Amino acid sequence: GALGFLRDAAPALADAGFGVLLPTWWQRPQKLGMTLTVRTPQPGAVDIGSLADQDAIVAFRWQAALGDQPLTPAELAELAAAKQPLIRIRGQWTEVDPDTIAAALAFLERDGSGATDSGRILRIALDPDATAGGLPVASVSADGRLGELLSGRADQRLRPVAVPAGFGATLRPYQERGLAWLKFLSELGLGAVLADDMGLGKTAQALALLAVEHAEHADRADHPDHTAEIRPTLLVCPMSLVGNWRRETARFAPMLRVYVHHGAGRLSGAELREAVAGADLVITTYGLVQRDTEALTQTVWRRVIIDEAQHIKNSATRQYRAVRELTADHRIALTGTPVENRLAELHAILDFANPGLFGSAIRFKERYAVPIERDGSEAAAQALQQRTRPFVLRRLKGDPAISRDLPAxxxxxxxxxxxxxxxxxxxxxxxxxxxxxxxxxxxxxxxxxxxxxxxxxxxxxxxxxxxxxxxxxxxxxxxxxxxxxxxxxxxxxxxxxxxxxxxxxxxxxxxxxxxxxxxxxxxxxxxxxxxxxxxxxxxxxxxxxxxxxxxxxxxxxxxxxxxxxxxxxxxxxxxxxxxxxxxxxxxxxxxxxxxxxxxxxxxxxxxxxxxxxxxxxxxxxxxxxxxxxxxxxxxxxxxxxxxxxxxxxxxxxxx
The missing domain is CATH 3.40.50.300 (P-loop containing nucleotide triphosphate hydrolases)
Known part of the structure; x- marks a missing residue:
């Protein structure tokens, strides 16, 4: 009777002009949901011969919660046994669906804990519509670096990374932070979108990462678990920048062996595989990735870096599909303009860096692009920023810490x-x-x-x-x-x-x-x-x-x-x-x-x-x-x- 009054009679009375006083717990109800707790293995030395990836195994435990208060299995069982839509628990009345409670209890008994991969945890954490056992996912908490990433604290807790002595430049403070951020994500096997303004040194930061890993590999040469060879990185850029990348590599990271896959006389088949195997960095163009897809997909790359990533902003093009087909442990997109015209371009670049992590292009458009571009929704913009912040690093020339290094x-x-x-x-x-x-x-x-x-x-x-x-x-x-x-x-x-x-x-x-x-x-x-x-x-x-x-x-x-x-x-x-x-x-x-x-x-x-x-x-x-x-x-x-x-x-x- 109380539930019928609260749900049906009270609104009708209010519409008729009567003053109706309702309890606070009904006006601001606490929802029943699921919380996910994740525990990662103790961090050890990273084997730089093969990157960690989203398949890294972590332990997880699901728990039901009312608002931010976790519920014990006994309390959830009590709710299920009551079979009533209005329940008093811990002194708090709340409306529940008995069928949903039963489904959630069955889920916890069946899949309440175990082990899974980091990629699944990330997909759950980044999906605002994620459910478990029929209940919405209220929160995801994790420890270690995964926890820092999900909480948004990674930026504040980045560990400094020293560039090797042979690196040909002194990085500015914001570039040092960019290097540490790239290293942090690469060790988690997560793709990165380095979206600094044009001219702030994205090339130097990317080459610094390769130089650091090259030096780490050399330092571990005598270690019994050392991998004999480090797999090459593939760099994809517009044709106009091939020479620029070759020059910048020679300037900043002369220790890297460079092979350029370009020109009418370029290699193919076994000859290409042999040339690639003897290089640290392979440079090619977007056009050649599209034309030589079959040859370039035969190599499992350590990392794929795409420069001027706005070249794949249209996910319907053959060029985009060809780049997405490349197999790599890690992906980095470099772009000074992650969004030129529409938010769909941002999704295309994010989906390259972390395939599948942000859902389909259609769902992304419905949840973010339409509300932001058509309706000017601040809530949707904040939600998008929150979910993309761990994977996108963007610094502008107008930032106070950077503008001091630039002329007017x-x-x-x-x-x-x-x-x-x-x-x-x-x-x-x-x-x-x-x-x-x-x-x-x-x-x-x-x-x-x-x-x-x-x-x-x-x-x-x-x-x-x-x-x-x-x-x-x-x-x-x-x-x-x-x-x-x-x-x-x-x-x-x-x-x-x-x-x-x-x-x-x-x-x-x-x-x-x-x-x-x-x-x-x-x-x-x-x-x-x-x-x-x-x-x-x-x-x-x-x-x-x-x-x-x-x-x-x-x-x-x-x-x-x-x-x-x-x-x-x-x-x-x-x-x-x-x-x-x-x-x-x-x-x-x-x-x-x-x-x-x-x-x-x-x-x-x-x-x-x-x-x-x-x-x-x-x-x-x-x-x-x-x-x-x-x-x-x-x-x-x-x-x-x-x-x-x-x-x-x-x-x-x-x-």
């Missing part, structure tokens, strides 16, 4: 006028777009809008790029004129400059024009430059006596490169994705840069460039998620809104 960065938007020729072309493209869009719908409309936006960008750059006619550049573009002036000033000051464009064709036009106009050597890096020529360009630019102007296509040169010889950065045209542009800027604004860095973003007045730039700057945080490289959000605008966005303002035409 000054960002500015440079407004450029269109010439009369550009204004006429721009208006023609807009008029044509608005005429065609009246008759188009669906995918046809989207394609038309995106194609027209690309044309408008080209017009803003230069009429010759829009016309594809190879005509001269001089005197026809306000943006090119401003670029000439800025580079002349930089050269006069003795500064070196990086100039980014998303169009390889435009970069090719600029190279010859600027070399003649400035009477200096101008380098141009794009996707078609062979690896050897790419490495030579970088070396020449980094040389104090080398060229002072470096043109780069955003896709080919926007990530991974260390170009600290430059202290000027110019974004000649915009990608409309802040994360991508910041990555490009970080080629110069990174650890090793000793001068203040000036960043200029060229924007044409009164055009779509100015309007979108204002939107991004006004809503920069939102823009990271809403403005992607595909610009698909623009295609959803109404015709009137689209005209307002792309329409040519009166102030766009120079006098």
């Amino acid at each position: 960065k000054q960002e500015m938007t440079v407004l450029c006028n269109l010439t009369a020729e550009q204004a006429a072309l721009y208006q023609a493209v807009v008029t044509d777009l608005l005429e065609q869009i009246k008759e188009s719908r669906g995918i046809e409309r989207k394609g038309l809008v995106l194609a027209s936006l690309g044309k408008l960008k080209q017009v803003c750059n230069h009429p010759a790029q829009f016309a594809h006619d190879g005509s001269p550049l001089a005197g026809r573009s306000g943006k090119v004129a401003r670029l000439e002036e800025t580079l002349e000033e930089a050269l006069a000051e003795g500064d070196k400059t990086l100039c980014f464009t998303q169009f390889a064709e435009f970069g090719s036009l600029l190279q010859g024009h600027l070399a003649q106009r400035l009477d200096t050597d101008v380098l141009f890096l794009h996707g078609g430059v062979p690896q050897r020529a790419r490495d030579e360009m970088i070396e020449r630019f980094q040389d104090p006596d080398g060229p002072s102007v470096f043109l780069l296509s955003l896709k080919a040169g926007g990530t991974g490169l260390n170009l600290t010889a430059a202290n000027q950065v110019i974004h000649v045209d915009r990608w409309w994705n802040p994360a991508v542009e910041e990555q490009a800027t970080d080629r110069a604004f990174r650890i090793g840069q000793r001068r203040d860095v000036q960043v200029r973003k060229f924007v044409c007045v009164g055009t779509v460039e100015e309007r979108i730039d204002a939107m991004i700057e006004a809503k920069r945080t939102v823009a990271r998620a809403a403005v992607g490289s595909g610009e698909n959000w623009l295609t959803e605008l109404s015709t009137d809104a689209l005209y307002d966005l792309v329409g040519l303002g009166a102030d766009a035409v120079s006098e």
Whole structure:
């Protein structure tokens, strides 16, 4: 009768306007759940010949609990025997389901204690919907390093790791902490996502881990349990970074034997297996992992490291599936931008580092991505942060402990006028777009809008790029004129400059024009430059006596490169994705840069460039998620809104 009143009558009376006083235990009920206690073996010396993994055996014990109060088996049996929905236990009334109590009691008698692997414990601890015996899992507690990881205390209890004497750099304090964190997770067999801002030394931290393990292996050479050979690490990176990794390894960790799996004459079959066996670090590219999946999956790697991990942000691609097929004891993802546009990208990277630990992509989207991205749920954001914190280490350039090691960065938007020729072309493209869009719908409309936006960008750059006619550049573009002036000033000051464009064709036009106009050597890096020529360009630019102007296509040169010889950065045209542009800027604004860095973003007045730039700057945080490289959000605008966005303002035409 009491339960019927509490559950049914009290709400009805309250709805009818009666004042109903209910007991506190009903208004804030303590739920019945399961707690899991885990005990790990006493830590001993780690055999560095083979990493510990998520199959490590731990002892576990399940226990029922009311709120945070554990229940004895006798008390649970008493609850089951009562077969009543409202029970008084330890002086506390609570509502229970007799059938659930019976199922929980049967579970404890059958599976209440035993041994299992660490991976299962982690999956239970990280799953907010985990149940045991029909009851929700209220808490998971563990001792040792697993307990430190689950409690979030691992960061505070990391043990310092000394780099070997032969390591070619002195790590900064935050890099020492990153090394200790990587070592901690690797000894637990757990994957890591090192997501430090671009330029904070992710490469050095990863190589320090390999150097430490190499030294530990050498120190144990006389130990009776010593493993004769340490299995190699596979490093997967974009093609543009192969030479960079080879140079950085020679600089930081010269003790490591390096084999590069790249090029038309690369090995396969038994020859590849033999070459790999004689190396400590094997470097290859994302493209080759996809093409040579069968050959590369024949080796069980000690560790797989992926650099610029945003290359696998789309879990539906063949490239992602190929990388996921690689077999390794340990995985590390290096990325300065774990989320460029959507949280699905974070899941893809987390699932590479720790396969299956964060559930399916669909479940991740339902629980985190939709509530956070669509509804702005702070609770979901906090839950996501709590569950990913043990596996993701991210430090920003603005952090006080790091900013002291970096010079200042000054960002500015440079407004450029269109010439009369550009204004006429721009208006023609807009008029044509608005005429065609009246008759188009669906995918046809989207394609038309995106194609027209690309044309408008080209017009803003230069009429010759829009016309594809190879005509001269001089005197026809306000943006090119401003670029000439800025580079002349930089050269006069003795500064070196990086100039980014998303169009390889435009970069090719600029190279010859600027070399003649400035009477200096101008380098141009794009996707078609062979690896050897790419490495030579970088070396020449980094040389104090080398060229002072470096043109780069955003896709080919926007990530991974260390170009600290430059202290000027110019974004000649915009990608409309802040994360991508910041990555490009970080080629110069990174650890090793000793001068203040000036960043200029060229924007044409009164055009779509100015309007979108204002939107991004006004809503920069939102823009990271809403403005992607595909610009698909623009295609959803109404015709009137689209005209307002792309329409040519009166102030766009120079006098």
